[in-house]
Amino acid sequence: MNENRRKFLKLTGLAALGAATGKFADVFAKEKLTKISSLNITGKKRTTLVGIDSKKRWAMVIDLKKCLVEEGCTKCIDACHKIHNVPDFENPKDEIKWIWKEPYEQAFLDQENYYQKDNLKDKPVPIFCNHCDNPPCVRVCPTEATWKREDGIVMMDWHRCIGCRYCMAACPYGSRSFNWRDPRPFIKDIDPDFPTRTKGVVEKCTFCDERIAKGQLPACVEACSEKAMVFGDLNDPKSNVRELLKENFSIRRKPELGTNPEIYYLV
Amino acid sequence: MLEYALKGTKKYWGWIFFLSLIIFVGVWFYLKQFSYGLGITGLSRNVTWGFYIAQFTFLVGVAASGVMVVLPYYLHNYKAFGKITILGEFLAIASVIMCMLFVFVDMGQPLRLINVFLYPTPHSLMFWDIMVLSGYLLLNILISHITLEAERKSMPPPKWIRPIIILSIPWAISIHTVTAFLYSGLAARPFWMTAVLAPRFLASAFSSGPALLLIMVFIIRKLTKFDPGDEPIRKMAIIITYAMCANVFFILMEFFTAFYSAIPEHITHFQYLFFGLEGHNTLVPWMWTSALLAIVSLVFLLIPKTRNNNRILFAVCIAIFVSIWIDKGLGMVVTGFIPTPLGDVVDYIPTIPETLISLSIWAIGFFLITVFYKIALSVRRELLT
Numbered sequence: 001m002n003e004n005r006r007k008f009l010k011l012t013g014l015a016a017l018g019a020a021t022g023k024f025a026d027v028f029a030k031e032k033l034t035k036i037s038s039l040n041i042t043g044k045k046r047t048t049l050v051g052i053d054s055k056k057r058w059a060m061v062i063d064l065k066k067c068l069v070e071e072g073c074t075k076c077i078d079a080c081h082k083i084h085n086v087p088d089f090e091n092p093k094d095e096i097k098w099i100w101k102e103p104y105e106q107a108f109l110d111q112e113n114y115y116q117k118d119n120l121k122d123k124p125v126p127i128f129c130n131h132c133d134n135p136p137c138v139r140v141c142p143t144e145a146t147w148k149r150e151d152g153i154v155m156m157d158w159h160r161c162i163g164c165r166y167c168m169a170a171c172p173y174g175s176r177s178f179n180w181r182d183p184r185p186f187i188k189d190i191d192p193d194f195p196t197r198t199k200g201v202v203e204k205c206t207f208c209d210e211r212i213a214k215g216q217l218p219a220c221v222e223a224c225s226e227k228a229m230v231f232g233d234l235n236d237p238k239s240n241v242r243e244l245l246k247e248n249f250s251i252r253r254k255p256e257l258g259t260n261p262e263i264y265y266l267v
Numbered sequence: 268m269l270e271y272a273l274k275g276t277k278k279y280w281g282w283i284f285f286l287s288l289i290i291f292v293g294v295w296f297y298l299k300q301f302s303y304g305l306g307i308t309g310l311s312r313n314v315t316w317g318f319y320i321a322q323f324t325f326l327v328g329v330a331a332s333g334v335m336v337v338l339p340y341y342l343h344n345y346k347a348f349g350k351i352t353i354l355g356e357f358l359a360i361a362s363v364i365m366c367m368l369f370v371f372v373d374m375g376q377p378l379r380l381i382n383v384f385l386y387p388t389p390h391s392l393m394f395w396d397i398m399v400l401s402g403y404l405l406l407n408i409l410i411s412h413i414t415l416e417a418e419r420k421s422m423p424p425p426k427w428i429r430p431i432i433i434l435s436i437p438w439a440i441s442i443h444t445v446t447a448f449l450y451s452g453l454a455a456r457p458f459w460m461t462a463v464l465a466p467r468f469l470a471s472a473f474s475s476g477p478a479l480l481l482i483m484v485f486i487i488r489k490l491t492k493f494d495p496g497d498e499p500i501r502k503m504a505i506i507i508t509y510a511m512c513a514n515v516f517f518i519l520m521e522f523f524t525a526f527y528s529a530i531p532e533h534i535t536h537f538q539y540l541f542f543g544l545e546g547h548n549t550l551v552p553w554m555w556t557s558a559l560l561a562i563v564s565l566v567f568l569l570i571p572k573t574r575n576n577n578r579i580l581f582a583v584c585i586a587i588f589v590s591i592w593i594d595k596g597l598g599m600v601v602t603g604f605i606p607t608p609l610g611d612v613v614d615y616i617p618t619i620p621e622t623l624i625s626l627s628i629w630a631i632g633f634f635l636i637t638v639f640y641k642i643a644l645s646v647r648r649e650l651l652t
Contacts, residue, residue, distance in 0.1 A: 092311065092312070093311040095311075095312045105610075109608075109610055139390055140452075141388065142383050143379075160382055161375070162376050162382055163305070163374050164375070169455065169456065169603070169604075172608050173608060174312075174313070181305075199305075200304055200374070200375025201376060257455070259454070
């Protein structure tokens with residue numbers, strides 16, 4: 001290679017590097033912009049748009065006594081999975097679930113009441129995303145594809161998710177599912193009112209944000225004929241959930257991890 | 268300097284062809300994965316990271332270990348490492364590229380990776396890991412290019428490169444520390460949530476990486492006129508010995524803390540690894556092989572007579588590499604998910620496409636190393652032809 005050509009190549013290389021750093025600076029500038037606009041999204045401007053009330057803190061109380069009345073009941077699960085286009089793969093490897101039931105001992109690994117009258121032993125407990133106040137999934141997500149709204153709902157952006165599954169490693173409750181393959185052929189009746197997902201992204205319960213925005217209750221709450229699930233605003237001292245929590249002894253899943261889960265169980 | 272890679276013996280081209288073949292097979296399977304989704308792997312809802320991320324973790328260690336030759340040579344002016352330092356830097360470059368490829372093939376939506384840069388998220392350790400790895404790659408490309416170019420012209424490298432080389436030393440430590448932080452900051456996974464994880468990663472990296480470097484030094488010494496002399500080999504053996512002692516020490520500390528405290532969620536993971544859990548014992552024979560290899564090789568390293576015997580040292584290096592590869596490249600990542608946070612024990616076995624894709628990324632790494640070493644040795648006129 002002659003000296004001139006080498007110099008030319010080096011110069012163009014440097015120029016490209018310069019342009020690249022310029023782009024990099026751009027990215028940081030843009031970051032500030034998105035930060036501001038995401039403030040708008042979670043702040044008041046969006047409130048009027050999709051009904052996020054930053055004064056509210058949504059939570060749920062589940063009365064297990066009522067929940068266990070009807071044996072083998074799957075109404076909440078069916079309702080949720082139907083309206084959210086959750087596929088049914090019929091194999092545990094590809095499985096996607098937003099809400100499901102686990103034996104009491106597994107839902108509450110740290111509750112060991114060996115000699116108690118076993119009214120709860122091996123009994124199925126409905127579990128789903130805890131919409132933590134301090135969500136580890138949000139902390140680890142490298143693209144802010146999952147984030148916490150001001151009303152406490154932990155949301156998912158299925159269009160931004162890169163499918164790294166870091167959130168699944170970070171969630172202490174196993175609440176998240178991944179689309180290991182195209183889910184669409186496995187959805188029985190596609191509900192056109194709710195988006196289907198694509199392969200390679202993570203999904204989970206969103207507390208029915210689309211229904212809350214319309215002033216409706218989450219689908220699982222509405223589907224429960226025993227009224228075992230109660231949804232409400234924790235910030236309102238007179239709300240239904242606050243009343244229940246004041247009068248009853250409640251437990252939460254793994255509160256010792258500091259995630260501050262917002263699903264309460266009455267036992 | 269690339270032109271040096273385009274001239275070679277039949278053996279050289281045969282090796283290149285062989286590696287290319289493996290790479291093509293892997294690319295073909297990756298295209299299948301790309302269209303079907305990650306369901307083509309053995310991963311599941313419960314075990315969400317597996318072979319790919321484990322290879323990534325192991326190779327970050329190999330990349331970081333380049334510092335074990337860079338530091339003595341540049342910081343302490345230890346001249347005996349003069350001939351192998353460039354090999355260490357090239358090994359680091361090839362390893363970082365393999366790391367990036369393993370992250371890439373693990374993504375559910377690989378084309379959206381750009382989102383990491385479009386929405387920089389400093390509260391995610393993955394953001395930092397991508398930053399430090401890219402930085403380390405650039406540093407090593409720059410350093411090896413400048414120093415080798417200077418060597419080609421029989422001139423001392425320019426002065427301005429020295430601070431950059433010095434910067435690459437803590438940078439190497441940082442890549443493996445941040446990689447450990449990916450795991451050790453997760454309250455959901457007690458197996459990883461240990462403060463000793465980053466030190467342990469570094470110790471295992473500083474034994475397995477130099478072991479791989481020595482293996483390759485032995486091989487190219489046999490195949491070419493390249494001869495670094497006996498002194499750097501002896502010194503490397505000592506570095507490997509110290510690092511391996513630290514590594515075994517850290518693993519024993521993990522055992523003590525888990526089993527003496529007797530907290531179930533800490534013990535169960537180690538039980539799964541070494542004894543099996545509820546009849547699931549896929550990793551048990553592997554882990555005992557790893558432990559046995561570690562102990563035997565450490566004994567051979569600690570005895571000067573065996574350590575100074577090149578034949579034994581070569582075998583010991585292979586044993587250490589395999590032992591730590593099993594520990595980090597098979598056991599470490601998967602066991603974080605077993606048992607699950609809900610107490611289920613779910614096995615994970617990599618599928619054939621997954622294994623072939625991984626093998627192909629390793630082949631890309633060896634391809635790069637071959638080309639890089641060919642260039643380095645050609646510059647020094649140390650090839651037989």
